[in-house]
Amino acid sequence: MPLLEIQNLTVEFPVRHGFFRAVDGVSLSLDPGEIVSIVGESGSGKSVAMLAVMGLLPKTARVTADVLAFDGRDLRTMTSRARRGIIGRDMAMIFQEPMTSLNPCFTVGFQIDEALRTHTDLGRAQRRARAVELLEQVGITDPARRLSAFPHQMSGGMSQRAMIAMAIACNPKLLIADEPTTALDVTIQAQILDLLARLQRERGMALVLITHDMGVVAETAQRVIVQYAGQQVEMASTRDLFGEPRHPYTAALLAALPERATSRVLPSIPGVVPGQYDRPAGCLFSPRCAFAVEACRAAPPGRAGPAMNNALCIRPLVDGKPSDLEVAA
Template sequence: MTQQNTPLLSIRNLSVEFGSTSKPFRAVEGLDLTVSQGEIVGIVGESGSGKSVTMMAMMGLLEGQGRIVADELSFDGKNLLTISARDRRKIVGKDIAMIFQDPMTSLNPSYTVGYQIMEVLKVHQGLRGGALKARALELMELVEIPAAKTRLEAYPHQLSGGMSQRVMIAIALACNPKLLIADEPTTALDVTIQAQIMDLLVSLQKERNMALIMITHDLAVISEVAHRVAVMYAGQVAEVGEVPGLFRHPVHPYTEALLASIPEHSKGARRLSTLPGIVPGQYDRPTGCLLSPRCPYVADRCRQERPGITTYDQGAVRCFTPLFAKEAV
């Protein structure tokens, strides 16, 4: 169910550019997104769609690398566009936490995992001494790491991928964040461990009533755990809708193609369903709709104009003739 209270996170008309100002590459363009307390929002799309960049821009992790512009970028009533760097550091890592894609490269190999958990607790909660170590141990046990007391003294290379991911979750949860961002949290793990990590994340989200943004390629995961889903393509939101409605009746051609590519939907067919072509890059972006070179429903207008976002009773879509309009013709 969609939460009805004032959004915890509100992003309106966000754009992120890289490169020179004369020839910029717009990695994110005109993005709108809201997330409420206790809500799970999935963000899906092919690699290069701008999913991770959007969240890193919101957290202020791209300063000095990209140019960020938005009409609104607010979290828990605070304006993230005008907030000072000092005040932002009080929020990021405490009220907003992120689990990055690869735990094996996100953890510092030079320090024990216990030290890395305790560092967060020192900075944001001011814990010291025995209370600090006790809280670190409590977090290790919370994420179900066996022999947690012993593993506090372990270095990242001494842990498996699944254990390292649990340490990353412990670090993210250390300060009881209001918003947790999980960026492909199961990418490098085998199927059994993936299921365990997902069950752990969802269980902790419900227990703490956190907002959770799940960035993933796995549509099956989103269909099972999310309240809403935003489908991104080439830096734009193509469609936003509630689960399970979006999975039953996609209204954007790209969403339809993503769902059709799930192997279960191709049972009995000789080949898996695919969408020809690739996501446009910096130098091959079409003039009109960014999906137009790949879209099976493309029309002349699509090749000449960029569609804006249109809201309807079930969500929002960026398309001149969404699928429900085609059905009505």
């Protein structure tokens, strides 16, 4: 049985003239101990989809799904109290900005202790010993002294390590890392990623890694989900995705990697991810796709056209270019 099962997840936010769909039909099946990465540009709905799973979206958000289950329990019908018993204990999340995610009014030790006090039966001395152990596990020197430090007294890398310590405090079955290396320098990024990979191996956690860094994906993930403008456009094993990308957007992301550049000018994807008011009538990627045809601009895949009878437009690459339009099986 999958640890996390998502089918056709949709998230909408109210706007002046209705609702804006930030996540549109995302599906994911995650097994215990598996590492899955979700990639895409900013605005692709990666974080929103996982915040919906965690139940951390504002009450104004409208979340629907055919299936939304964690460890065999239906998250759609679960009471708020029951869900709070899972979040932070069995399911935890590391957020993008450690300096803004940690509460500046409380010490690191207090914030770790809060998670332990909420989800465990440990006494005060046991919780302090556990907090010291956690800080030591994530590589913070002199952990006992750091418990009394406030977030502003710690560097970005140390703050991120403290957030990881809070997330793993109750030995979660699932850890969601939302761009955990944002705003960190390159050497610290590598240390944080190594730390997450080590903790995942030692604890057997399932890990969902949200990122836009394809290099991180290649080194860490077993499977990859590619999202664009809220839609899931491709899912494949890491080896298959890097070896034979099947969607033009995936191919464009990979072509933009510096190590794959064949000229002095680094390839890029023109334009930006469509927002609320500039979404095209056809395929959402068609305005930026070098291989779009008139059928792509006329109607979304799966809604019109003789060849578009499936949800995903797939173009197998031939010599680095998409071949004739095909449809995902």
